[in-house]
Amino acid sequence: MGRQPSAKPTSFDIAYLAGVSQPTVSRALRGSKSVSAATRANIERIARELNYTVDKNASSLRSQRTHTLALLFFEDPTPDQSMINPFFLSMLGSITRQCALRGYDLLISFQQMHNDWHVAYQDSHRSDGIILLGYGDYQLYRSKLEHLVEMDTKFVRWGSVSDDSIGLTVGSDNVGAGMQAGRHLIEIGRRTIAFLGDASDHAPEFQDRYAGLCRAMEGAGLSPDPALQRDAISSEESGHAAARALLASGRPFDAIFAASDLIAIGAMRALTEAGLRLPQDVAVIGFDDIPAANLTSPTLTTVMQDMKSAGELLVDALLRRLDNLPVERSVLPTRLIKRQSTAV
Amino acid sequence: MGRQPSAKPTSFDIAYLAGVSQPTVSRALRGSKSVSAATRANIERIARELNYTVDKNASSLRSQRTHTLALLFFEDPTPDQSMINPFFLSMLGSITRQCALRGYDLLISFQQMHNDWHVAYQDSHRSDGIILLGYGDYQLYRSKLEHLVEMDTKFVRWGSVSDDSIGLTVGSDNVGAGMQAGRHLIEIGRRTIAFLGDASDHAPEFQDRYAGLCRAMEGAGLSPDPALQRDAISSEESGHAAARALLASGRPFDAIFAASDLIAIGAMRALTEAGLRLPQDVAVIGFDDIPAANLTSPTLTTVMQDMKSAGELLVDALLRRLDNLPVERSVLPTRLIKRQSTAV
DNA sequence: ATATTATGCGTATACGTATACCCTATGGTC
DNA sequence: GACCATAGGGTATACGTATACGCATAATAT
Missing domain, CATH: 3.40.50.2300 (Response regulator)
Structure with a gap:
C-alpha cells in the first residue's frame, strides 16, 4: 500500500500525527485500557497507514521480555x-x-x-x-x-x-507404548519377543519402552528373556549390528520390538540378509513413525507419538x-x- | 565458577571494577584498537569472572544490527x-x-x-x-x-x-544434474527415458532438470519424447499417480528420471505394483538423496546436491x-x- | 623548541519503547 | 457546594549499549 520510502516510523511519528504523546501510542497499541476507544482507533489507523511495527529490540530492552x-x-x-x-x-x-x-x-x-x-x-x-x-x-x-x-x-x-x-x-507414555507394542505382537501369536535398544539408565525412554514390553508379556503369562534384549542407539547401523548379534547368538525369536524406527529399519535389513521372511518368520515393530517407515518393504508397523x-x-x-x-x-x-x- | 546470584552484570559494573568508563568496556570487548592491550586484558578478565554477556537487545537497538x-x-x-x-x-x-x-x-x-x-x-x-x-x-x-x-x-x-x-x-546446477542423470541412464543402455516432474515454468528447477536430460539424450543422438514427460509435484502420491498415468498410456519406456526422490519413490511403488522389475525393466533415478533413498528396494540412484x-x-x-x-x-x-x- | 599527529580514554548522547508517577477534568456523593 | 473517585493521558525516566566528539598526554616531525 502507500508506503513511505523514508526511514521506518517510530511511535513518536504516530504520536505526532495523532496529536498525542508517545506513551499513549504505546499504551494504545499494547491494549492498555486507560486509552479511550476513539483515541485507540485513531492510533491504530495511523499505525496501519504508516506500516508501523514495534521495534523488537527496543521493546525487549525496556520490558525485559523478548517473546x-x-x-x-x-x-x-x-x-x-x-x-x-x-x-x-x-x-x-x-x-x-x-x-x-x-x-x-x-x-x-x-x-x-x-x-x-x-x-x-x-x-x-x-x-x-x-x-x-x-x-x-x-x-x-x-x-x-x-x-x-x-x-x-x-x-x-x-x-x-x-x-x-x-x-x-x-x-x-513410553511404558504404555511398550505395552501397546507388546500386546499387538502377542495378539498375532508371537511368544519370543526381542527388544533392540539401550535398556540401561543411559536412555530412560528406551528403558521405559522395554519395561512396557515386559509388562505386556508378563500380563500374557510370558516371561521376557533378558538374552533377547540387545543394546542399540537410534541409528540404522546400530540396529543392523544389534540384529546381527542377536541372530548370531542362535537364540530363537519370532518378533522384534525396536526402540526406534531407525533401529527397526537396520534390523529388518539384517533379517532380510539372513534370509528370513518378514513378517512370517519375524514380525517387527518400530517407534516414531518416521516417513521412511512407510517406504520399507515390508512397510513398518510402528508406534506413533502425538x-x-x-x-x-x-x-x-x-x-x-x-x-x-x-x-x-x-x-x-x-x-x-x-x-x-x-x-x- | 564463582558466580553472583545477583542481577546480571552490565558494562557499567565492569567499568567500575576496572576503573574505566562504560564506553571503554564496550570498545574493549568489541575489539576496538583504540584501547590499550593492558586495559583490554583487564576488562576481559573481569568480564569473564562476572560471567558477563552483552545484552543482545541493547546492543541491537543501539547498533541497528541484530546479528x-x-x-x-x-x-x-x-x-x-x-x-x-x-x-x-x-x-x-x-x-x-x-x-x-x-x-x-x-x-x-x-x-x-x-x-x-x-x-x-x-x-x-x-x-x-x-x-x-x-x-x-x-x-x-x-x-x-x-x-x-x-x-x-x-x-x-x-x-x-x-x-x-x-x-x-x-x-x-540443475541443468548439469539433469545431464549427469541422463548420461548415466544412457551409459547403462537405456534409450527411452521418461521424466516425472513439472516441466512448466511453474517449477523452474524441475524444468532445468528436464532440459539437462534432453540435452544429454540429444548429445547421444536420441530424441526425447515429450509424451514421456509427466507433471508431478514433489510428493510420493504425485509420483505414484504420474507413473501410473505413464504406464496407462501404453507408451514403452526403459528408464525414469524423477525430479525428486519423493516422486521417484512413489513411481517405484507404481512400477512394482504393475509387476515390473527394477532395474531390469525400468531403471530409476531420483533427486536430492534424502535418507529414505537408501532404504527403498531397490535402493535408489539419485543426484545429491551439495x-x-x-x-x-x-x-x-x-x-x-x-x-x-x-x-x-x-x-x-x-x-x-x-x-x-x-x-x- | 615548537608544531603536528597519534594514542587512549572520558563525556555526552542516541537507539525506540514501556512504565511509574503525576495532573486535570469530569462525574457522582453527602 | 466541598469531597473524592475515576478516566484519560502527559511528563520523566529507565532499559544497556555503541558511537561521535573532545581532550589530554605522549610521540614524532621540523
Missing part, C-alpha cells in the same frame, strides 16, 4: 553430520507452529551441548526460555541439566517423564513457567500404526 | 501437516551450522507465505536478513519475491539460478548483501549417487 524461545538440539553422536533424526524434525514443525500461534519467535540451534546455554540465550536476553530436544548420552545430559537448574535457566525438555527427571519435562500435542505442550509448559504459573509434567498417549511388518 | 537471520520456508501444499520435505531439513542443518560459525543467530518459521515478511522480520528489527527456502507455486512465489525486492528487504533464496530470477539466488556448500553460500551471500559488498549468484555442482535402481 522469543530458543530450541536446542542435543545429539552427541554426529557432531558434523547434518543427519538429524527425522522424528525431531516433525517435532520441529509442531513447535514452530505453536510458537507462531502464541506470538513467540523461535530461535534454533543444533550446536553441541555445552555449559553456556544460559549465557548464550537467557543471560544475553536472546530468548525468554529454552526448549531442549534430543537423545544422547543421558548421563552427560543429566549433568548439564543440573547445571541449568542451578543457574535458574527457564527451560522445558522432551524426554522420559519419570519421578527423578530434572527440570520440567514433557514426553510420551507430535501435534507435543509441540503444544512443550511451548505451553515453558510459557507457564515463564509466567510463574503452576505447571506439571505431561505424559502423552501414543498410537499403534499397523503395517505389513506385523500383518500375518 | 540474526530469519529462515523462512515456503511450501503451500501442506499448510497444516508437519511433513516437511526431508531435503530442506538437511539444508536446515547446514544453514544453522553456518550461522553459528559466522556468529549469527537463526530465527525460523514455517508459516505460510504472506506479504508482510519485511514487516515481520526486517522492519521490526528481528533479523537483519531473510533466507527463503521452498518449492511451491512459483508464480505466486514470484509475485511475493517482487514485493520483497520492492520493499528493499534483504534476502537470499535457494532455487533455480537463471537470468530472470528475482533477487539474490543460490542453487544447484548441502554443505549450499548453507555456506546462502549465508555468505546474505551477509555480503547486508554489508553492501558485491555478491553474485552461485551455482553448485551436483554428484550422482549410484545405487541398485540403475545397477544392471
Whole structure:
C-alpha cells in the first residue's frame, strides 16, 4: 500500500500525527485500557497507514521480555553430520507452529551441548526460555541439566517423564507404548519377543519402552528373556549390528520390538540378509513413525507419538513457567500404526 | 565458577571494577584498537569472572544490527501437516551450522507465505536478513519475491539460478544434474527415458532438470519424447499417480528420471505394483538423496546436491548483501549417487 | 623548541519503547 | 457546594549499549 520510502516510523511519528504523546501510542497499541476507544482507533489507523511495527529490540530492552524461545538440539553422536533424526524434525514443525500461534519467535540451534546455554540465550536476553530436544548420552545430559537448574535457566525438555527427571519435562507414555507394542505382537501369536535398544539408565525412554514390553508379556503369562534384549542407539547401523548379534547368538525369536524406527529399519535389513521372511518368520515393530517407515518393504508397523500435542505442550509448559504459573509434567498417549511388518 | 546470584552484570559494573568508563568496556570487548592491550586484558578478565554477556537487545537497538537471520520456508501444499520435505531439513542443518560459525543467530518459521515478511522480520528489527527456502507455486512465489525486492528487504533464496530470477539466488546446477542423470541412464543402455516432474515454468528447477536430460539424450543422438514427460509435484502420491498415468498410456519406456526422490519413490511403488522389475525393466533415478533413498528396494540412484556448500553460500551471500559488498549468484555442482535402481 | 599527529580514554548522547508517577477534568456523593 | 473517585493521558525516566566528539598526554616531525 502507500508506503513511505523514508526511514521506518517510530511511535513518536504516530504520536505526532495523532496529536498525542508517545506513551499513549504505546499504551494504545499494547491494549492498555486507560486509552479511550476513539483515541485507540485513531492510533491504530495511523499505525496501519504508516506500516508501523514495534521495534523488537527496543521493546525487549525496556520490558525485559523478548517473546522469543530458543530450541536446542542435543545429539552427541554426529557432531558434523547434518543427519538429524527425522522424528525431531516433525517435532520441529509442531513447535514452530505453536510458537507462531502464541506470538513467540523461535530461535534454533543444533550446536553441541555445552555449559553456556544460559549465557548464550537467557543471560544475553536472546530468548525468554529454552526448549531442549534430543537423545544422547543421558548421563552427560543429566549433568548439564543440573547445571541449568542451578543457574535458574527457564527451560522445558522432551524426554522420559519419570519421578527423578530434572527440570520440567514433557514426553510420551513410553511404558504404555511398550505395552501397546507388546500386546499387538502377542495378539498375532508371537511368544519370543526381542527388544533392540539401550535398556540401561543411559536412555530412560528406551528403558521405559522395554519395561512396557515386559509388562505386556508378563500380563500374557510370558516371561521376557533378558538374552533377547540387545543394546542399540537410534541409528540404522546400530540396529543392523544389534540384529546381527542377536541372530548370531542362535537364540530363537519370532518378533522384534525396536526402540526406534531407525533401529527397526537396520534390523529388518539384517533379517532380510539372513534370509528370513518378514513378517512370517519375524514380525517387527518400530517407534516414531518416521516417513521412511512407510517406504520399507515390508512397510513398518510402528508406534506413533502425538507430535501435534507435543509441540503444544512443550511451548505451553515453558510459557507457564515463564509466567510463574503452576505447571506439571505431561505424559502423552501414543498410537499403534499397523503395517505389513506385523500383518500375518 | 564463582558466580553472583545477583542481577546480571552490565558494562557499567565492569567499568567500575576496572576503573574505566562504560564506553571503554564496550570498545574493549568489541575489539576496538583504540584501547590499550593492558586495559583490554583487564576488562576481559573481569568480564569473564562476572560471567558477563552483552545484552543482545541493547546492543541491537543501539547498533541497528541484530546479528540474526530469519529462515523462512515456503511450501503451500501442506499448510497444516508437519511433513516437511526431508531435503530442506538437511539444508536446515547446514544453514544453522553456518550461522553459528559466522556468529549469527537463526530465527525460523514455517508459516505460510504472506506479504508482510519485511514487516515481520526486517522492519521490526528481528533479523537483519531473510533466507527463503521452498518449492511451491512459483508464480505466486514470484509475485511475493517482487514485493520483497520492492520493499528493499534483504534476502537470499535457494532455487533455480537463471537470468530472470528475482533477487539474490543460490542453487544447484540443475541443468548439469539433469545431464549427469541422463548420461548415466544412457551409459547403462537405456534409450527411452521418461521424466516425472513439472516441466512448466511453474517449477523452474524441475524444468532445468528436464532440459539437462534432453540435452544429454540429444548429445547421444536420441530424441526425447515429450509424451514421456509427466507433471508431478514433489510428493510420493504425485509420483505414484504420474507413473501410473505413464504406464496407462501404453507408451514403452526403459528408464525414469524423477525430479525428486519423493516422486521417484512413489513411481517405484507404481512400477512394482504393475509387476515390473527394477532395474531390469525400468531403471530409476531420483533427486536430492534424502535418507529414505537408501532404504527403498531397490535402493535408489539419485543426484545429491551439495548441502554443505549450499548453507555456506546462502549465508555468505546474505551477509555480503547486508554489508553492501558485491555478491553474485552461485551455482553448485551436483554428484550422482549410484545405487541398485540403475545397477544392471 | 615548537608544531603536528597519534594514542587512549572520558563525556555526552542516541537507539525506540514501556512504565511509574503525576495532573486535570469530569462525574457522582453527602 | 466541598469531597473524592475515576478516566484519560502527559511528563520523566529507565532499559544497556555503541558511537561521535573532545581532550589530554605522549610521540614524532621540523
